[in-house]
Amino acid sequence: MRILLLVSSMNAGGAERVAASLVNAWVREGHDVCLMPTFSRGTGQSFYPLDPGVRQVWVARHLSGPGMFRTLAKPLILRRLIQDEAPDVIVSFLTNVNVMVLAATKGLGIPVIVCERTNPAASKNISNVLARARRLLYPQADAVMLQTQQAAEVFARVVPGLQHVAVIPNPLPPALESAARAVDDTGRVTYVSESAGTTPDADTAAAATPSDRQVQADARKQLCAMGRFVATKRFEMLIDVFARLAPQVPDWDLTIWGEGPLLSLLQEKVRKLGLQDRIHLPGKTDQPWEAISSADAFVMTSEVEGFPNVLLESMALGLPCVTMDCPSGPAELSRDGRDAILVGLSDVDALQEALHQVMTDEILRRELGHRATISVRDRYSLTAVLEQWQFLFDAVLGKSRVKPATPTESQ
Numbered sequence: 001m002r003i004l005l006l007v008s009s010m011n012a013g014g015a016e017r018v019a020a021s022l023v024n025a026w027v028r029e030g031h032d033v034c035l036m037p038t039f040s041r042g043t044g045q046s047f048y049p050l051d052p053g054v055r056q057v058w059v060a061r062h063l064s065g066p067g068m069f070r071t072l073a074k075p076l077i078l079r080r081l082i083q084d085e086a087p088d089v090i091v092s093f094l095t096n097v098n099v100m101v102l103a104a105t106k107g108l109g110i111p112v113i114v115c116e117r118t119n120p121a122a123s124k125n126i127s128n129v130l131a132r133a134r135r136l137l138y139p140q141a142d143a144v145m146l147q148t149q150q151a152a153e154v155f156a157r158v159v160p161g162l163q164h165v166a167v168i169p170n171p172l173p174p175a176l177e178s179a180a181r182a183v184d185d186t187g188r189v190t191y192v193s194e195s196a197g198t199t200p201d202a203d204t205a206a207a208a209t210p211s212d213r214q215v216q217a218d219a220r221k222q223l224c225a226m227g228r229f230v231a232t233k234r235f236e237m238l239i240d241v242f243a244r245l246a247p248q249v250p251d252w253d254l255t256i257w258g259e260g261p262l263l264s265l266l267q268e269k270v271r272k273l274g275l276q277d278r279i280h281l282p283g284k285t286d287q288p289w290e291a292i293s294s295a296d297a298f299v300m301t302s303e304v305e306g307f308p309n310v311l312l313e314s315m316a317l318g319l320p321c322v323t324m325d326c327p328s329g330p331a332e333l334s335r336d337g338r339d340a341i342l343v344g345l346s347d348v349d350a351l352q353e354a355l356h357q358v359m360t361d362e363i364l365r366r367e368l369g370h371r372a373t374i375s376v377r378d379r380y381s382l383t384a385v386l387e388q389w390q391f392l393f394d395a396v397l398g399k400s401r402v403k404p405a406t407p408t409e410s411q
Helices: 014-028 068-087 096-102 127-141 147-158 174-178 210-218 235-248 263-273 290-293 309-316 349-361 362-379 383-394
Strands: 002-007 033-037 089-093 111-114 143-146 165-167 180-183 189-192 221-226 251-256 279-283 297-300 322-325 340-345
Touching: 002 014, 002 068, 002 096, 014 033, 014 174, 014 383, 033 068, 068 096, 068 111, 089 096, 096 111, 096 127, 096 180, 111 165, 143 147, 143 174, 143 383, 147 165, 165 383, 174 309, 221 235, 221 290, 221 349, 235 263, 235 279, 235 349, 290 309, 297 309, 297 349, 309 322, 309 362, 322 349, 340 349, 349 362
Parallel strands: 002 033, 002 089, 089 111, 111 143, 143 165, 221 251, 221 297, 251 279, 297 322, 322 340
Antiparallel strands: 180 189
């Protein structure tokens, strides 16, 4: 099968990493795969490793002239490039790319699957013009793919008239999925990189060894959070909750990894609380799996997520997790609270109680960590996700197959 995947760029980012994982896997399955980044000005290089069998067509290399001309010409150039590729099916990532691809392919008779990478109903980062274009053009798509069932149900109401709404989650990153699993004498799950010394962004994971775990067991315990310092992550609320808990858990610290416009505000809040020695804001890390795996528990307080990769990866690394039930993803990832503690989106008291429970109960931490890693490594493996993609390809190409179970259906 000839598959064409279009994405805005191949810079560092969640959608780009998933795109790289998929095209690499499809090539290994024997498909003819072309990756087509559409950004008007790009480097022509992918931040993520690509299989040599993935053909790359960079739209920027086919554009010329001043900025306005390039913008106006892009849909026509894109249509010609797609016709030259003659794919059996087109997969498009991100709203702006999806709209342009649907306009460029009108009348070509090629099945198009458009993928929303955020929660469309809750996301506020889309312009009114783009929202109207999405509402007008998405019904032309052979399928619209979202990452969670909750987002799909809401989106079908936001954009009526869709032909087919599918739910396919992000897969675990291949390096994280293939990392060796070991259980040390404290009960923690440890993942050892196949290629030590490199970072997850290079598709390998660095992790502590069992001997490192023993050292950590004797050190202070760490509650970890990670994300961009923006209002929707609600780290200010998390700091307040930890401040109330701090006297009850004197052997625990809170570390929030990330950067963003609210850094100064969060730093000042920590200073006013007098908790500089207990709450740490070390910045953004280029080794997130190593940072997560060195913690003892993970918490997510987001107001909204498209698909919470950091929660998925924390669960895969065997951390006991506490998450607020935001749209969308935590309920499905945790199987409604069975594999992580799930609290109401606005229930700050329940969050505080859940964190206290996790931080004071070592047996609970072990049980949650083991259950989480087994569950998500089964439901979100690359093999399981590829099977769902194949079903979707067969559906839009008019073939008949038995539908595989979704992650939430797999019990």
